[in-house]
Amino acid sequence: MSKAADEKPDLRAKGLEDFSAELTHNGHRERLRERFETGGPSALPDYELLEMLLFRAIRRGDTKPLAKALLARFGSFAEVISAAPERLQEVKGVGPKVVSELKLIQAAAQRLTRASVINKPVLSSWNAILDYCRAAMAYDETESFRLLFLDKKNNLIADELQQRGTVDHTPVYTREVIKRALELSATALIMVHNHPSGDPTPSMADIDMTKKIIAAAEKLNILVHDHIIIARRGHVSFRNLQLI
Incomplete structure (x- = not known):
């Protein structure tokens, strides 16, 4: 049997593994959304809320490791979204899209609290x-x-x-x-x-x-x-x- 033929089963197996992992991650995302919709923000610890925020920037895959890495680096949810862009990008896995989403959340939080006091x-x-x-x-x-x-x-x-x-x-x-x-x-x-x-x-x-x-x-x-x-x-x- 040729070397190419030997490789085919491995490629198929790898593809099945990737597909299975993707289904697992998608199921996890849906469960998080359901818990948030049912129980509100208090139903999720900080790392899971941060996971959900990362969904928009990272369309596929598991965002939990990155959420936990950000919290470990900066200390709290508030400190993560308030961190300077250049410091955020020091964390492996954080690119411009992630920074943009976190800064959008920070801007929304500031706009919301400002609206409660102006005039x-x-x-x-x-x-x-x-x-x-x-x-x-x-x-x-x-x-x-x-x-x-x-x-x-x-x-x-x-x-x-x-x-x-x-x-x-x-x-x-x-x-x-x-x-x-x-x-x-x-x-x-x-x-x-x-x-x-x-x-x-x-x-x-x-x-x-x-x-x-x-x-x-x-x-x-x-x-x-x-x-x-x-x-x-x-x-x-x-x-x-x-x-x-």
Whole structure:
């Protein structure tokens, strides 16, 4: 018997194995979808929810190993979808399609939480404000400074990212903060920035900067309600710490 003839049974067997594996993976995907539809998100642990998100980017095959690898690398579901694209692609199996899907989910989450606070009284929606800020900033790898501008009824009229900095510093210019508040006819504002280190404890530089902005704002009858620091391990409020 020729060598080619010897190879044919092996090829057929390989094809059957691939077909069987594909049926297994498809069955697993359908079972996950059924559990999600029946029990909602709480019926799935993080890795299975992440598996389902990967279905769109990886049309065939088993996404469980990649989901578990991403969680092992970044620590949590939120940290996976918030990770920088270049860091995501350091994980074997993550390509542009996977990054695109994860960033789409992150954008949707931020848009959803933002919708819950815009044009609404901030002081009666404080938990929603914190949820939005955490979704937008908690897992960033560089510091950024955000301003929430309020009208005379304390409705949120604008949410603007003012500056991006380095891993442990972002420049904040008092003049620019006050100028933008006047342009928007804001009567109050809330400052928000993140600490990529994970520790939300304010630094002396944070405290000094806050005092300068409060002093400048008071001269123009603009009230600074709070300065919030967001981090992976929680948040702090300057008002709660009696720093304002």
